[in-house]
Amino acid sequence: MINAALTKEEIIHLGKLAKMSLSDEEIKRFQKQLTQTLDYIKNLQELNTENVEATNHTVASKNVFFEDKEENKRLLSVDEALSNSKNKKNNYFVVKRLI
Amino acid sequence: MKLLGLSLLELKNLIETKRISSKEVFEYFLKRIKKYNAKLNGYLTICDYKNNSSSLPIAVKDAFCTKGIRTTAGSKVLDDFIPPYESTVTKRLLKNNFLTLGKTNMDAWCHGSSTETSDYGTSCNPWDISRSPGGSSGGSAAVVASYLAPVAIGSETAGSIRQPAAWTGVIGLKPTYGRVSRYGLISMGSSLDSPGPLTLSVADAAYILEIIAGKDQFDGTSVNKPVSCYKKSLSLKKKFKLGISEEYFEGIDEEVKEKVEQSIKILEKMGHSVSKIKLIHPKYSISDYTIIQRSEVSSNLSRYDGIRFGNPRTYFGSEAKKRVMLGTYSLSYGYYDAYYKKAQKVRTLIIEDFKKIFKDIDAIIAPTTPITAIKIGKSAKYPFFGEIMDVLVEASSMAGLCAINIPVGLDKNNLPIGMQIVGSWFNEQMLLNLAYQFEKETDFFGITKKILKKYPD
Numbered sequence: 001m002i003n004a005a006l007t008k009e010e011i012i013h014l015g016k017l018a019k020m021s022l023s024d025e026e027i028k029r030f031q032k033q034l035t036q037t038l039d040y041i042k043n044l045q046e047l048n049t050e051n052v053e054a055t056n057h058t059v060a061s062k063n064v065f066f067e068d069k070e071e072n073k074r075l076l077s078v079d080e081a082l083s084n085s086k087n088k089k090n091n092y093f094v095v096k097r098l099i
Numbered sequence: 100m101k102l103l104g105l106s107l108l109e110l111k112n113l114i115e116t117k118r119i120s121s122k123e124v125f126e127y128f129l130k131r132i133k134k135y136n137a138k139l140n141g142y143l144t145i146c147d148y149k150n151n152s153s154s155l156p157i158a159v160k161d162a163f164c165t166k167g168i169r170t171t172a173g174s175k176v177l178d179d180f181i182p183p184y185e186s187t188v189t190k191r192l193l194k195n196n197f198l199t200l201g202k203t204n205m206d207a208w209c210h211g212s213s214t215e216t217s218d219y220g221t222s223c224n225p226w227d228i229s230r231s232p233g234g235s236s237g238g239s240a241a242v243v244a245s246y247l248a249p250v251a252i253g254s255e256t257a258g259s260i261r262q263p264a265a266w267t268g269v270i271g272l273k274p275t276y277g278r279v280s281r282y283g284l285i286s287m288g289s290s291l292d293s294p295g296p297l298t299l300s301v302a303d304a305a306y307i308l309e310i311i312a313g314k315d316q317f318d319g320t321s322v323n324k325p326v327s328c329y330k331k332s333l334s335l336k337k338k339f340k341l342g343i344s345e346e347y348f349e350g351i352d353e354e355v356k357e358k359v360e361q362s363i364k365i366l367e368k369m370g371h372s373v374s375k376i377k378l379i380h381p382k383y384s385i386s387d388y389t390i391i392q393r394s395e396v397s398s399n400l401s402r403y404d405g406i407r408f409g410n411p412r413t414y415f416g417s418e419a420k421k422r423v424m425l426g427t428y429s430l431s432y433g434y435y436d437a438y439y440k441k442a443q444k445v446r447t448l449i450i451e452d453f454k455k456i457f458k459d460i461d462a463i464i465a466p467t468t469p470i471t472a473i474k475i476g477k478s479a480k481y482p483f484f485g486e487i488m489d490v491l492v493e494a495s496s497m498a499g500l501c502a503i504n505i506p507v508g509l510d511k512n513n514l515p516i517g518m519q520i521v522g523s524w525f526n527e528q529m530l531l532n533l534a535y536q537f538e539k540e541t542d543f544f545g546i547t548k549k550i551l552k553k554y555p556d
Contacts, residue, residue, distance in 0.1 A: 011424070012475055018397060018427045019412050020420045029417075034425055041386035041438075044445050054443035055450060057290065057320060058276050058499025064319035075315055080183035093406050099123030 008033050102127050104483065104551045106300040107249040107307075111155055119156045127556075128156050128200055132247050135554055140222045141232075141242035142201040144169050154198040157307075158248035161202040161218045162209060163294070164283040165189050168199065172285040173217040173235075176403050176414040179464045180328045186283020188252060188294045188317045195310045200248050204238030206401065207416050209254065209287040211235055212262055212488040213478045216418040221475055224267060226514055227548055230472040233263030233488075240267040243297045244547075245554045250298045250307060253286055254290045256491035257388050257429040257496035264297055264504040265467035265517025268546045270295045270534065273492075275525050276499030277322035279308075280315030288395040288511050289320070291496055301535040304503070305329035308527060327528045333535040339461040341366060342376035347465035347491055358508035358516045359466045362537070366464070369540055371533070378459065379452045382495040383445065385487075388427050390442035391497070397426025450498045457523040462533060466493055467504045467517035503530045505537060506546040514544055 011031050016024045022030070066072070077092050087094040100119055102110070113119045113398070125148045136142050143161050145166060159165065162172050171177045189199065206216040214222040215505035222237045224230040225245035232241040236253030239262035243251045253260045253264040255273040264271025272295045279294045280514060286292060296307035309330055334488030343363065348356055367373050400423050405411035415423075429438035478484040495502050502521040510516055522530045537543075 006428075010428075014424045014427050015420075016421045017431070018401075018420075020415060020423060021413055021546055022420070026417065026420065030424055033421060034428070037389060037425060041389055043383060044386045044390075044441055047383060047445055047448060049169060049441060049444035049448065052444040052447050054440055055446040056443070058497075061320060061322060062278065062427075066316075074184070075184050081407075083183050084180055085406065087145055087406070095406055 006031055007040070103482040103556055104246060104548055105249065107155065107298065107303040108300070110249055113364070114153060119357070119421060121152055121259050122150060125154065125156055125200070127157055127196070128248060131554070131556065132201065135245055135247060138223065138228060139225060139239045139241050139245055139247070140220050141247055143171060143173075143204050143219050143238070144202040147201045149198060151196075151198065151400055153196050155196055156200045156248060157192060157197045158201055158203050158242045158251035159189060159199050160236050160251070160253050160525065161207055162205060162254055162285045163252065164285070165199060165202065167220040168202065170202065170285070171219070172209070173205040173219060173415070173488060174416065174419070175265065175410060178413070180409050182283070184283065187280035188243070188266060188284065188311045191311050194253070201237070203242055203251060206235035206237070206418075208285070208396070208397070208419050209235040209256055209259055210418045210422055211478075212258060212484060213473070213475070213477055214238060214460065215475065218416060223475070224472045226267065226472065227512070229474055230514070231478070233266035233468075233476050234474065235259040237263045239297050240269055240271070243267070243269045243299060244550055246551055250303050251295055252294060252307075253297050254292055254294045255496065256288045256392060257361050258492040259331060260295050260297060260490055261467050261492050261502060261504040261517070261519055266472040266515060268506040268515030268517075268550060269297050270300060270301060270304050270506075271295070271504040272308060272527070272530070273496070273502050274308060274312065274527055275501040277320055278501065278525060279311050280318040280321045282315055282317035284398040286444070288392045289399060290395060291392065301335060301531055301538050305333055305531045306532045308531075324525055326344070329528055329531050332528050333532060335532060337503060337529075337532055339371045339529065339533055340459065341371050341373045342451065342456060342460040343377070343462045344376050344378045344465065346378060346380050349467050350469060352470045355466050355468070355470065355516050359464070359518045362507040362518050363464055365540060366537065368537060373464075374460065376456050376463065378456065378494065379449055381490050381494055384449060384497055386491055387442050387445045387449065388493040388497055390438050391446065393422050393426035394430045394439050395426070397423045397430060415422040446497050449494055453495075453498045453500060453523075461522070461526070461529055463521040465519055465521070467491060471510050471514040471516060491520065500524060501527045501530055501536050505534050506543045508544055509546065
């Protein structure tokens with residue numbers, strides 16, 4: 001595990017990756033708090049996991065599939081799917097220009 | 100008719116035998132909500148009563164999507180979100196004649212153990228309104244303890260049912276991961292989240308679990324195992340082998356320790372055997388949980404783009420931001436193996452540890468929380484407040500085990516103390532059976548009734 005003290009730049013970068021806008025106060029606070037957290041969780045290094053498999057599902061479920069031609073009862077109508085959007089046009093969500 | 104403190108099953112019986120109408124029962128609770136909710140802030144939304152002669156009232160944590168009823172997850176990001184679909188848990192409840200009384204307050208996105216991170220203000224502990232009811236299902240716990248609902252639905256990632264149940268003196272059941280569908284539950288940690296009931300009686304918890312448990316085709320992680328007749332099997336007078344781990348009593352408040360030890364003696368007297376066990380130290384579970392949960396949070400909260408529903412990401416509160424940032428870090432290139440993968444491996448160690456233990460015993464007994472309810476505003480003093488409050492529940496959550504909190508006493512400040520029974524995977528029947536035996540023996544020391552004196556009709 002990496003011995004890390006997070007820099008201000010790293011915090012700003014993480015904020016960008018996560019699309020979170022951060023105030024100067026938050027940048028300062030998160031730098032301190034996240035470094036503290038990383039410092040705490042280092043204790044996992046004390047446990048040997050060399051030949052241990054990773055757990056994804058606690059009771060080891062197998063892959064789950066729908067049957068072919070099964071009706072998907074989760075489908076929303078167009079109106080339902082758009083019902084919570086604040087910006088829509090001609091049955092589409094309006095998003096910011098990408099290019 | 101005096102309804103104060105009646106269990107859900109008692110109310111159900113009165114309605115079915117036509118000694119009272121469903122409408123009268125709803126009016127009764129709505130009146131109590133009007134009288135006390137402003138003080139406790141347990142409900143965020145009160146639902147309209149729809150006339151149906153056999154409806155039963157239930158409160159639902161605001162993390163469950165309820166079709167046509169605002170669902171916020173305690174965050175302003177979803178301030179005006181009206182789900183176009185119903186969660187499986189609430190759908191099953193509706194099918195069984197339940198009607199939602201209201202949606203309960205919670206830590207925003209379930210991030211916290213006090214409800215203080217809710218964007219709609221903290222809920223208060225009915226025992227002492229200057230204190231927190233715990234969290235994240237704090238609103239659900241507060242409304243059940245003060246009888247603003249006979250039962251409530253909560254959800255637990257690690258502690259979010261057990262801990263508020265402990266702090267408010269009610270019963271809180273966290274089922275095995277995969278026992279109850281997560282479909283329509285606003286996700287926090289997808290490999291951890293478990294919906295479950297908070298109630299005033301063990302029989303009510305058994306009844307609710309029977310309704311909400313079972314495989315759901317809409318949740319691929321729900322497990323295809325038959326659902327036991329939890330309620331029917333309550334009266335079996337079985338004797339169990341119980342295990343106690345010293346690590347779970349380290350650094351615990353003296354009064355909490357004393358009351359839990361006293362209750363273990365009662366269980367012994369009732370004919371259950373108690374032996375010492377050794378588990379991986381809970382401090383590792385804090386770290387393991389922190390990595391897994393933050394990683395899953397960062398992934399789950401990425402869907403809130405403000406385009407399809409809800410408000411833009413600028414509406415996220417500080418706690419959510421902090422968690423998403425750490426999760427983004429632990430999942431990012433170069434750190435994934437060191438953090439997330441390592442944590443998943445440690446998770447395997449924790450599971451193996453419990454598997455070994457459950458070969459010899461039926462259940463583990465421990466305090467639910469290290470201390471009783473804290474004053475509102477005090478949680479900010481602890482950098483890992485949630486994790487420290489949940490130190491005794493994280494390992495079992497990481498392993499996906501089932502567990503139940505039951506009230507075992509009051510401390511000198513008249514605040515409830517909770518004890519947890521942790522069972523093996525899909526062994527809810529045993530948990531409920533043991534809790535029921537304890538209830539018959541002690542009536543939970545009158546705790547669930549004592550609080551109602553503070554909240555007369």
